[in-house]
Amino acid sequence: QFNETVYSDKLSTVSQMAASIAHEIRNPITTVRGFIQFLEKDTMDDKLKQYAPLILQELDRTNMIITNYLRLSKPNDFKMKEINLNKILVDSIDLLKPYGTYQNVSLFYNGSGTHYVLGDEDHLKQSIINVIKNGIEAVSDGSGYVKVSKRSTEDKRKVIIEIEDNGKGMTRDELSKLGLPYFTTKSKGTGLGSMITNRLIFEMDGSIEYVSTPNKGTIVRITLASSVLGIH
Ligand code: ADP
Ligand code: MG
Numbered sequence: 001q002f003n004e005t006v007y008s009d010k011l012s013t014v015s016q017m018a019a020s021i022a023h024e025i026r027n028p029i030t031t032v033r034g035f036i037q038f039l040e041k042d043t044m045d046d047k048l049k050q051y052a053p054l055i056l057q058e059l060d061r062t063n064m065i066i067t068n069y070l071r072l073s074k075p076n077d078f079k080m081k082e083i084n085l086n087k088i089l090v091d092s093i094d095l096l097k098p099y100g101t102y103q104n105v106s107l108f109y110n111g112s113g114t115h116y117v118l119g120d121e122d123h124l125k126q127s128i129i130n131v132i133k134n135g136i137e138a139v140s141d142g143s144g145y146v147k148v149s150k151r152s153t154e155d156k157r158k159v160i161i162e163i164e165d166n167g168k169g170m171t172r173d174e175l176s177k178l179g180l181p182y183f184t185t186k187s188k189g190t191g192l193g194s195m196i197t198n199r200l201i202f203e204m205d206g207s208i209e210y211v212s213t214p215n216k217g218t219i220v221r222i223t224l225a226s227s228v229l230g231i232h
Pocket of ligand 1: 169179
């Protein structure tokens, strides 16, 4: 079992490049998306009908990547406030339910109690989504799961969110590369998700820890400051 707390600031060149190309790429994507949607609606062609949703999905994925890039290039765009964790976690899980079903992975939420943290709502949600998505993608057979849970630390000053999967896990080497730009072991991966997640959590004064065992699974542990109002 390996254990590493990751944050590496190798981002400045990536984010500068991001800002300059992201807008340029978005415009043609929007145009193409519009045309595909238009064709899908009117066509009698079975193949086009069948594949149009996939094309749209991939275009949306491209857009997501660009959105993520843009997020990196604006690290100061944080609105720290009190966040109800239940809502963020349930929203994130709901958003990924279709993807989980599609990949034959069960998503569980064990979120007993109410926890409030200090953070940026959009960025926290993005981080959680990135981590759950990696969990789903790490699990291959039909008995795979991703479990999301949360709890307070004993002194109630912090809240720990755990995202656990029983997927393929990571070797020590993979774990050490996790979070570096473009590190991916997936054929369709971007190798940007973890980098962004780590960055966003760090910007919220939180920490993120990956505990992974090859062929057994991974636990991702995100720790954030509890908001004062949330201490009951
Ligand atoms: P991507 O998902 O596009 O590959 P990420 O930055 O999200 O990029 O992840 C980088 C790599 O880290 C993945 O390709 C995978 O090898 C590894 N990884 C991340 N999360 C997990 C996990 N829960 N289980 C196993 N491997 C993981
Ligand atoms: Mg990922």
